[in-house]
Structures are given as C-alpha cells and as structure tokens.
Amino acid sequence: MLLPEYYGKMLLARAGITVPRGRVASNPSEAFAIATELGKVAIKAQVLAGGRGKAGGIRFAFRPHEAADQAADLLRRQVLGERVQQVLVEERMVASRELYLGILADPSTTGYQLLLSNEGGVDVEEVARDRPEKLHRLWVDPLKGLSTADASYLAEAIGLPPALANELASIISALYKTFVENDLLLAEINPLMMTRAGRLVAVDARLEVDDDALFRHPDLRELRQSLLEDWERQAQEIGVSYVPLPGDIGVIASGAGLGMATLDLLQLAGLRAANFLDTGGGINAELMRRSVQLVLEPAHVRGGLINLYGGINPMVEAADGIVAALRKLPQPKPIVVKLVGNRQEEAWAILEAEGVPVVKTVQTEAATKLLAELLRRRT
C-alpha cells in the first residue's frame, strides 16, 4: 500500500526528519484556517499516483482565501483518475537546490538499496536511465543494517558542504530506521530540498508499506482500511484477491498463476476477462458463493469461467457455493466450471444436476473453448 503524502511525512517527522509545517484539509474552510496560520502555502492533492504536480494536483496561494479557492477546486476534481478527498496545506518552501533520497527493498539481491542524487525534483528513473553517474547507490545487508559510517560515506558522495553532509547523513539514517521499522518496500524523499536558510527539508514523501506486514503495524492497518475502495473492501471480506479488468467475462481461479494463465487463455479463445480473482487455498461454500456473486452480478458481465484445484476442503463445498450463487443471479448467464480435486465426482454431480457445464480435465483450454462456444450459440 502506498501511503498518502501527509501520512508518509508524519512518519518522517516522527523519525526526526524536517518536513514543511502543514496539515490536511477536507474542505475549503479548513484550508483557509491553515493558510491563515502559515502564510504562503502549497495546496497538494492527496492522491497516490505519481506525477501529480504535472497533472495540476499541486497549487500555490499567497492569501488564505486563495488557498480556500484552490482547495475547493482540487476537492471537486479527479487527479490522475483518483478523486481528491483531502488536500495537504503546507508552508511553501523555496529551494536553493533539490536532492533525491530513496530506499527500496530489492528482491533480486534480498537487500536494501539506498539511492542518492543531486538531481532531485525530477523522475528518478529518468536520472537512472540518462545520467546513471548522478545516482549514487549503496546496498545494505538486512542482517547487518546501515552503519553510521556508511550513511556518512553515502552523504559525502554528492559534494555538499560538511555541515550539510552531516545533516544528510543523519537524514539517511533516520529514513533507513523508518523503512525497517515500518516494513516499507519503498521510501522516497523527492525532493529533499535545501532551503535558502541552509536546511534540508523533505518536501514530498512517497512511502509504500508491505501489506503482508500490517499485522505488526496496527496504525497502518487502520489507515489501509480507511483507504479501501468498495470493491477492495468486499474482496477483503470474502477473503480473496480481486482486481477489476476491462473485459466482460467473470473469472474465478484457485491460485494466482492459474488465474493469470486463465486470463491469457480466455484471450486466446477471443474472450476478455472482467476481473482477476484468486480464491487462495481455503475454498468453502460461502467464499465461493460470494465470489461468484461478486464477479457475475455486474450487468456488463456476460459469462463466467471458474477454474479450481481443490486444496484442503472437499470440492463439494465449492460446488454447493456455486449453485447457491447461480440460483440468486438476477439473470442467467452461461458459465463453465473446471474443477479437479478432493471428492471431485460428487462436486461434478451437484453442478451437472443444476445444468452447469463441467470440464473434468486438467486443461483450462477445454474450458475457455467451451465457454466461447456457449456464448456464440447465445448470440
């Protein structure tokens, strides 16, 4: 989960990194009040997509009523496809120089990669591609951690005056600590601004937390719950992994790789998936009933494919769940079930008694072709 900027900055501030003074506003009068306190302000849409500045999601104001107007305008808009529900109103910083500082968890080396550049304020991937010599890297062994000496060594790589290099070294250490303590996958400060007064200030923050680690971060888990879209909350309640897609065929698969292959094979059969849904291992009747409902109920979905390998629970439960959901569908739609596993014969019988076509092999292609055929016959 990407953290909203204001929340990321709160974590940075807690670690002792200087961030601009400011607060979140959900309406123009709150923005007015904050701007009255702070003077010249930036008003920043709290959306998660990158490139928000270029998309008009960051505004500036000299007076409180301008801040209120800008906030009102942003709060009416979508920025990069996301509706703006909050803006961050903070003191406007003037840069003498902009740096980039980032840490990322790198699965291929199972290490943490620290990145530092003189060229902040721009897309770091652009720097990495076009001017790789400007991006200084340091790999950290998670079992050893980051030493003070290594933090200083990295900080000295970009030619700052000694006092600032010292300050940068402590920011690097603080960011590393935040990264590890919060199970972050990514922590970027871009820009890390050197102000005219000679301070280093984190003007933007992009932090991503590992969803699998939320059990040890109750605050972040609560934040995540508050940010979930309706469909995400529904999928979470059911206990499945679900992603909407642009097509019109509902898909359920017991496993991520099988699910992805099912999408690919649907496309080979001339069909396009309306979603990805991975049930995981513990399929029971209720999970299956609600999953079928979730993927088949939308009006634009014209058919469905269910592709299951039974794990712990007997497949009879899956069949019961499918039948229960189909009986409640507002309009009947062609579906094909391919199902293999524990007590499969009984499961097939339950589905066939309900008139559901069943594919009894380990070939997903047989199921996608059959579904394409059924849909053709209908039209």
Next chain:
Amino acid sequence: MGILIDKDTRVLVQGITGRVGSVQTRWMLYYGTKVVAGVTPGKGGQEVCGLPVYDRVREAVEREGANASVIFVPAPFAKEAALEAMEAGLKLVVVITEHVPLHDSFQLRRRAQQSGCILVGPNCPGLLRPGVGKLGIMPGNLFTPGPVGLVGRSATLSYEVAGQLTLAGWGQSTAVGVGGDATTGLRLSEVLPLFEADPETRAVVMVGEIGGTAEEEAAAVIEEMSKPVIAFIAGRTAPAGRKLGHAGAMVRGSQGTAQSKIDALRSAGALVADSPAAIPGLVQRRLG
C-alpha cells in the same frame, strides 16, 4: 535419483497441530512420505496422525532423526519457525505459509545461505518426488514418475502442467514449487542446476509468471545447460501496476513483463509454450 528428496528424507512438520498442518500431514503420509514428527510450541506430548509432537525442533531432530522440515505456521510466526529449523541444523526447510512479510523473507534467504540450508518458499506448494514422497501440499494423484523435472512459481498452475504431462505419458523426476512471492528462498535459477546434475532428469519444464526477474536469471542458467528446457509464462494479458494474487506478480513499468521473460528464455535456447496444453508436445519434440 530425482532432486532434494530421497528415501532417507525424514520430515518434521512445524505447525502440525493446526488444521492445515494436520490435514496435509495425513496426505503426506498417505503419499508414502517419511514424516517422523511434528512441532508446535506448547503442545509437546500430543500426537497427530500417530506422530509424536514436540515443543521444539531440536527435540524432534534428536529423538526422531528428522532432517527436513515443512512449515505450516501462520505468517506472523513463520520467520521464527524457519530460523529455529535452520538453527537446529536442518538443511532442507520448506515454508508453505503465505503472506510472510518481505523483510522477513529477505532475512530468511540470507540466513539460509549462511547456514547452507536449502530454503523453499515461502508461499509455495513445496516439493514432490513421484513415488517417493512430498514435502508440502501438491496433489499426488496428478504426478507420476518419469524423466521431466518440473519447477514453477505458481502452485495450481504447476499442478495443471503436471497433470497434462502425466496424461501425455511424460512422468516427472521431481516437482519443485519455489513460491509466488517477490523473494523466494530457493530460486528458479537455483533449481535448474540441480536438474541438470540429476541423471534421472532428461528435460526441465519451468512454469514462470510476470513480475520480478526470476525468469531472466533462470535464462542465464539455461544458456549453460545441456538438457532441454520448456517454459511457460503466465500473465501475458495482465495489466501493469496491478498485483495479481501473488505478491511477486506485478509488472512495474517495463520490468517484469511476460514478453521480456519470453524473449530472454527463447534467446537462451528454451522452448516457450503459448499455452500449458502445448507443453507436452514440446517435451515430445525435444525428447521423443
């Protein structure tokens, strides 16, 4: 021969008293696996499937001669459980548990490397050697002994491929599920040399998917192999920037796409199947 498991593999199950652990232990035994003990802290002295349960891994190793572990404990405790197994000297540890935090997995892989342990997973179906035994949750009925080494990131998709190989008459020497997370203990590229060195294995089928660089790393190994490799990559139609079920299965920018993997594998000399159903035919073409 086959790899990683043999008739001397004596398995202990960490988390044996849980629902999943106990059901899967029964199936491992039913498949003929030498499961010798279970471990659940605080439940020492109990019995599950007729096997003694101990509080600590070290006891199970000392009393029952266990030399490999399969872990079913919940994600918050998986790291500690795997570290305990490594500290007790086990050289093969299979973590079935899904949703293990990435920082934990980083530490586990590094600790495994330090202690010379083969760590499989997390978030994986484990290992199965047809006719010999299995460490994990693969359904035995889809597999049969034969010359094909099977390795994959995804569990159920690997079952589908195994089932089709079996139907086509191509049995398997060993099946290895490395797991769907962004970081896995044993990697695709590290399984391939094991199959290359195994006299029973004549060809390798590798089931990959989008996200990360595991398949590209595997391609570098395939270049040096004498045995044929047949691959399939799931997720060719997946949208960028979206996690599809597996934490590791996400295209970020131009990195991790199916096409980059397919290109790397083809230029390393692997045959890449367009669909799982095409795999047995490609095996036939190389071995027939």
